[in-house]
Amino acid sequence: MIDSPTFELDERFRAAAAAEGLLDVAYDVFDDTAMGPLLVGVTDHGLCRISFDPNPERELEQLARVYGPRVLRSTKPIERVHRELEEYLEGRRRDFDVELDLRGQPDFYVRVLAELARVGYGETTTYGTLAARAGNPRAARAVGTVMNRNPVPIVLPCHRVVGANGSLTGYGGGLHRKELLLRLEGAIL
Amino acid sequence: MAVAVPPFETFYESHKTEVFRFLVSRIGRDRAEDAFQETFLRALRAYERLEHGEHLRAWALTIANRIVLDGVRRQRPQGTMPDLVTEDGRPAYEELAPLTEGLPPKERAAVVLRYGYDLGYDEIGTALGSTEAAARQAASAGVRRIRSQSGDRPQTFAPGDLPTPRRSPASANPEEQQ
Numbered sequence: 001m002i003d004s005p006t007f008e009l010d011e012r013f014r015a016a017a018a019a020e021g022l023l024d025v026a027y028d029v030f031d032d033t034a035m036g037p038l039l040v041g042v043t044d045h046g047l048c049r050i051s052f053d054p055n056p057e058r059e060l061e062q063l064a065r066v067y068g069p070r071v072l073r074s075t076k077p078i079e080r081v082h083r084e085l086e087e088y089l090e091g092r093r094r095d096f097d098v099e100l101d102l103r104g105q106p107d108f109y110v111r112v113l114a115e116l117a118r119v120g121y122g123e124t125t126t127y128g129t130l131a132a133r134a135g136n137p138r139a140a141r142a143v144g145t146v147m148n149r150n151p152v153p154i155v156l157p158c159h160r161v162v163g164a165n166g167s168l169t170g171y172g173g174g175l176h177r178k179e180l181l182l183r184l185e186g187a188i189l
Numbered sequence: 190m191a192v193a194v195p196p197f198e199t200f201y202e203s204h205k206t207e208v209f210r211f212l213v214s215r216i217g218r219d220r221a222e223d224a225f226q227e228t229f230l231r232a233l234r235a236y237e238r239l240e241h242g243e244h245l246r247a248w249a250l251t252i253a254n255r256i257v258l259d260g261v262r263r264q265r266p267q268g269t270m271p272d273l274v275t276e277d278g279r280p281a282y283e284e285l286a287p288l289t290e291g292l293p294p295k296e297r298a299a300v301v302l303r304y305g306y307d308l309g310y311d312e313i314g315t316a317l318g319s320t321e322a323a324a325r326q327a328a329s330a331g332v333r334r335i336r337s338q339s340g341d342r343p344q345t346f347a348p349g350d351l352p353t354p355r356r357s358p359a360s361a362n363p364e365e366q367q
Contacts, residue, residue, distance in 0.1 A: 003218070005209040005225055013226045022233045023197075060196040070236055071196040 014074040024068030025049075026077035029056060034089045034184075035154070035177055042077050043067055046099030050085075050152045052173035066104040085154065091184060094121040096155045105151070111135065112146045119160045122185040126164050148172045154181065192242040200236075201229060204249040211250060211306070215257045224260065228253045247308050251316030254298055258317065288335055296331030303328045 005013075018026050025048065027041040039056050041049035041063055048067065051059050063071045080098060087093035102110055115133040119125050127140040127147070134143070147158040153173055159181040163169040171178035182188045194200075208228055212221035231252050239248075289297045295317055302308045302316060303324075314324035 003210045003213045004206045009209075009222055009225060010205070013229055016226060016230060017233055020230065022230065027198075057199075060198055064194075064196040068237060069194045069196055069239075070233060072198050072201065072233075 011075075014072060015076055017072055018074040018077050022070060023072050023074065023077075024070040025063045026072060026074040027056075027060075027063070028073055028075050028078040028082070030082065030085070033085070035173070035180065038085070040078055040081055040085070041071075042081060043101045043103075045101035045103070047081050047152055047155060048101040048103075050154055052153070052177065067101075081155075088154070089184070098155065100152060100155070102151065108134070108136075108139075108142070109146050109149070112143055113150070113156055116147075116150075116156050116158060116161070119157055121157075122187050124160050124162050124182070124187050127161055127169075128164055130161060144170070157181075160185075160187065194236070194239045194242040195245075197233060197236055200232075200242075200245055200249075204246055205229070207246070208249050208253050211253055212257065215254075215301070216260065220260065224253065224256045227256050231256070244312070247306075247312045250302065250306055250308065251312055254302060254316045255318070258294060258298060289331065291338065292331050292334055296327045296334065299324050299327035300331035300335070 017023055021044070025041045025043055027039060027049070030038045030040065036052060039049065039051040039053065039059050040047070041051075041059075049059065049063060053059055060071050084093060084096050084098060088096070102113060105113070112130060112134045115130055118133075119130075127143045128137065131137055131139040131143045136142075143161075147161055148170070150156055150158040150172060153159070159171060159178045161169075168175055168178050168182075179188070205225075209221060209225050212224045212228070215221075216224060228249070232249060235252075289300050292300065298317060299313055302313045303310070308316075309321075310324045310328070311321040313328070314321040317324055317327070
């Protein structure tokens with residue numbers, strides 16, 4: 001018989017690590033959401049990452065660089081975000097209540113993301129409008145970059161930002177996901 | 190440039206099975222479960238202070254070994270060894286387990302870490318809370334003791350049975366970074 005740590009032992013350690021407050025980031029991967037696999041990361045301060053990247057290795061490196069190397073998969077700290085995401089994707093929730101941790105984001109990003117957070121469920125806005133609200137009307141292209149690097153898509157609704165001519169333009173997680181979210185919210189047919 | 194410390198998840202996944210087997214071989218499956226959790230919690234507590242990601246395997250095993258020794262100090266007499274499987278292809282440390290059973294804890298740890306896990310004497314010294322020289326001495330005392338015991342019972346052990354280390358002892362000491 002090969003001696004390996006059992007599933008229970010493994011999970012027990014992961015839970016203890018989070019319970020003792022030893023983690024910089026706890027994360028989990030939800031395999032079968034309507035959006036495909038989602039990697040979700042939280043810190044003591046709040047939600048810091050939602051990623052569509054099915055290969056989490058790059059993500060873990062990135063999280064370790066920004067928040068510290070103690071990045072570990074641990075289910076318990078993610079439960080609340082998981083529940084809210086599930087409710088949202090099933091059409092039973094319009095707003096998210098989780099706190100966000102946007103440490104490590106440049107000032108301009110934080111300003112733009114704060115404005116983005118005000119764009120309500122089922123609405124859309126344009127890159128130019130968002131740029132103006134963030135205090136720099138000519139920064140539409142830069143706003144596009146911020147949307148593309150949005151650390152917590154879905155919760156910060158970059159899918160609600162479209163081109164001035166109404167085209168969907170682009171989405172960090174792929175256009176089909178943007179379409180899916182806007183359709184879910186009834187913003188497009 | 191030094192290798193960056195990997196995300197803890199990567200470190201944990203790379204070494205959890207070997208650490209668990211090491212613990213089972215030293216203190217048996219039941220006690221290994223608690224020691225396993227304690228090993229990685231201890232690693233997690235120190236992880237932030239690591240300055241580079243080199244020698245992490247040795248680092249993990251030395252933490253595990255220290256926990257075993259702490260347990261031995263706390264609750265003598267030592268728990269019994271688990272029955273070991275005797276199929277071919279088992280790792281060196283499993284071959285060593287029955288041979289080292291009768292050794293004093295420090296000698297046993299030194300022999301197992303040196304010949305079973307291929308750690309350097311500096312690493313073993315750190316694990317045992319002593320020095321490189323003391324670790325070397327403990328390992329050779331352990332080997333001498335095994336050889337003399339096998340002299341009494343040649344059918345169980347011949348000196349040539351000791352596995353050969355795969356590499357010479359490393360000079361870097363992972364615990365020094367703390």
